Amino acid sequence: MKKVFLNGIYPYDENLILKLIDFEKGRTSYEKIQEEFRKNYDLIWELQKDIEYKSDGLLSWHDLLRPFSEIIENTKVLGLKRYFETNFFYRKLFFDKKLKIKENKINEWIENYFKIPDENSKRIIILPSPLLFLEFSENIKLKSICEIMEEIIDAILSKRKGILFFEDPVILKREILKEEKDILRKFYKKISSKTEVIVQTYFGKIDKAINFLFSLDIKGIGIDFIRNEVEKIKSWDKDKILVAGIVDCENSYIEKKEEIENILNKLREKVEEIYLSGNCDFVFLPRKIADEKFKIIKNLA
Amino acid sequence: MKPFLTHEIGSLAKPNWRIKAIKNEKLDEEDLKEAIKWAEFLNLKKESEKLFSILNKRINFTKEEKKEIIYFSSLFATKLIEKAGLDLVYDGEQHRVEMYEYPVKNIEGFEFKGYVRSFDNKFFKKAACINLPKLKNFYHLEEFKTISSFTKKPIKIPLTGAYTIMDWSFDEYYIKNIYEENFYKRKKLAREKFLYDLAETIIYPNLKKLKEEGAKFLQIDEPAATSKSDEIEIFINSLLKSIKELYKDTFFSIHICFSDYKLLFPFLEKIQGIVKEIHFEYANRDTKEIGRDKEKRIGYKILDDLKNFDFIIGLGVIDVHTDFIEPKELIRDRILYAYEKIKDPYKIFVAPDCGLRTRKWEIAYEKLKNMVEGKEIALKEIGF
Numbered sequence: 001m002k003k004v005f006l007n008g009i010y011p012y013d014e015n016l017i018l019k020l021i022d023f024e025k026g027r028t029s030y031e032k033i034q035e036e037f038r039k040n041y042d043l044i045w046e047l048q049k050d051i052e053y054k055s056d057g058l059l060s061w062h063d064l065l066r067p068f069s070e071i072i073e074n075t076k077v078l079g080l081k082r083y084f085e086t087n088f089f090y091r092k093l094f095f096d097k098k099l100k101i102k103e104n105k106i107n108e109w110i111e112n113y114f115k116i117p118d119e120n121s122k123r124i125i126i127l128p129s130p131l132l133f134l135e136f137s138e139n140i141k142l143k144s145i146c147e148i149m150e151e152i153i154d155a156i157l158s159k160r161k162g163i164l165f166f167e168d169p170v171i172l173k174r175e176i177l178k179e180e181k182d183i184l185r186k187f188y189k190k191i192s193s194k195t196e197v198i199v200q201t202y203f204g205k206i207d208k209a210i211n212f213l214f215s216l217d218i219k220g221i222g223i224d225f226i227r228n229e230v231e232k233i234k235s236w237d238k239d240k241i242l243v244a245g246i247v248d249c250e251n252s253y254i255e256k257k258e259e260i261e262n263i264l265n266k267l268r269e270k271v272e273e274i275y276l277s278g279n280c281d282f283v284f285l286p287r288k289i290a291d292e293k294f295k296i297i298k299n300l301a
Numbered sequence: 302m303k304p305f306l307t308h309e310i311g312s313l314a315k316p317n318w319r320i321k322a323i324k325n326e327k328l329d330e331e332d333l334k335e336a337i338k339w340a341e342f343l344n345l346k347k348e349s350e351k352l353f354s355i356l357n358k359r360i361n362f363t364k365e366e367k368k369e370i371i372y373f374s375s376l377f378a379t380k381l382i383e384k385a386g387l388d389l390v391y392d393g394e395q396h397r398v399e400m401y402e403y404p405v406k407n408i409e410g411f412e413f414k415g416y417v418r419s420f421d422n423k424f425f426k427k428a429a430c431i432n433l434p435k436l437k438n439f440y441h442l443e444e445f446k447t448i449s450s451f452t453k454k455p456i457k458i459p460l461t462g463a464y465t466i467m468d469w470s471f472d473e474y475y476i477k478n479i480y481e482e483n484f485y486k487r488k489k490l491a492r493e494k495f496l497y498d499l500a501e502t503i504i505y506p507n508l509k510k511l512k513e514e515g516a517k518f519l520q521i522d523e524p525a526a527t528s529k530s531d532e533i534e535i536f537i538n539s540l541l542k543s544i545k546e547l548y549k550d551t552f553f554s555i556h557i558c559f560s561d562y563k564l565l566f567p568f569l570e571k572i573q574g575i576v577k578e579i580h581f582e583y584a585n586r587d588t589k590e591i592g593r594d595k596e597k598r599i600g601y602k603i604l605d606d607l608k609n610f611d612f613i614i615g616l617g618v619i620d621v622h623t624d625f626i627e628p629k630e631l632i633r634d635r636i637l638y639a640y641e642k643i644k645d646p647y648k649i650f651v652a653p654d655c656g657l658r659t660r661k662w663e664i665a666y667e668k669l670k671n672m673v674e675g676k677e678i679a680l681k682e683i684g685f
Contacts (some may be wrong), residue, residue: 080420088417228484229483
């Protein structure tokens, strides 16, 4: 099996996008949209046929937080907020003080947002890290986010086998307070007792966060090697795997094989177990280019 | 200049009869009725006979007919803005596809790579720079001349800035021509070179030509300005390279929206006196409640910092992402809250947060009409 992760939200193909544009203007039916979605899922599974942990590309997610507005009682979807350095916008969520999961909806929610090609497949279960969740939320504290996420993760793990993949650009973007670190340590320890956990970082330099990440009870760390130089990784915790983001998902320039191999060879001198991924979500690329870049890392893995 | 001068920001929706005709889709009865309805509403029925006769063909419009259709959608949109009572007018980008695709199509060296998501199920066609950018033609000139023939009011032409074109494009050309081992440094150097080339060889000549043809108000749209915190300085430099000496007898405004404005403050001094108006989006962050206390006007917090600079404040008072028609009292309070900070009605321009292209004309018109009426009440209250 190839050691590759299809990380983050994956782009739609052009047929689906054109159908969605038509649908909004009343020029096509809901059924036609569903048909295109089915084709997109088939293509996503095909792309990952030789990969152990599969993702559905989060094709039904508008952003990494939006599904939570449907499963946590009384959540309001607010205005747009730029997703870090991109031209992609999230909607902030506003939470009720009393956080409660919609118990009667949870199974349907998991079916919708965590699809698998067949019952035996293992998932890469992608979620926003608690810090990312906090960044795009209002009226909620980090501790409460961790608590409600634990409940949701329990429900997901009762239906899906796989590895948990927390996306966390925030950890590289601002100073994490001591009390926040304590909360995160406890959270990741608890979750790691249930399944393997990877924290994927991107959009920043890893230097200041690496020691804290090593101190977490997690299986692996993802690093954006478009922004980070391999030389900055002085040593590596042997118990942790590295998810190396080595293709640039923010630019259509297709990396030359030797450019990537150069990084990879240097990494292999320092780290035993390496999985490959995009440096961040593939959603910032048109589908054809995303496929091309994903195939490059698949061939190198 | 007028106190609390009103203007639109850029886009309006395009009427269905225009979209379908350009796309070679068959027009239906409703499309024709819509054209007649707006012609009547805008007192353009007589002038629009030619349009109705073209639209009656329903499909297979010739190149000339399509040009006429664009002409009429430009006329309708300009008159809609005029009728709403705005001081500066424009045609809501009826000549353009949208703010990115249109300029890029008019620059050599770009190739469209496909759609990428912007938010929810909204997408835009993204291009890559594959060769040295070169201006094909002055791409806003015809638009300016056409609108000038419709109105006696001053016209403001918006133009997508160099930074936004660079940031919203991929780069496959410059990155190949920069020799630097560190991939990120190489990418950054390539972006800087790409940006400055766009400013000097694409934006500046366009602005200069518009000025020579008589444009007095030019707005540079830079929604991407703050998207990369380590590139604010090169963004500001690109503005200077785009405007150069033209500021001496032309009014320049800059429009930035849905951004982290605080990132700009360390660099704004550099463009004081060159860019006259700085327009941000505020209403999107604000409450809908009437009142002038800071809790109700939470969206206007940034004015506390902005008031220390010498700019005219372009004040977004209409949320463009909702059909909610802001009552004139709410508009009044948003303006007067800003007035309490800025103290000078000539240093506040009133506008929507951004272009209204996602709203139907009926909604856009009601919003703009209330904006003008709200401004009138605000003026009265301060004794004008």
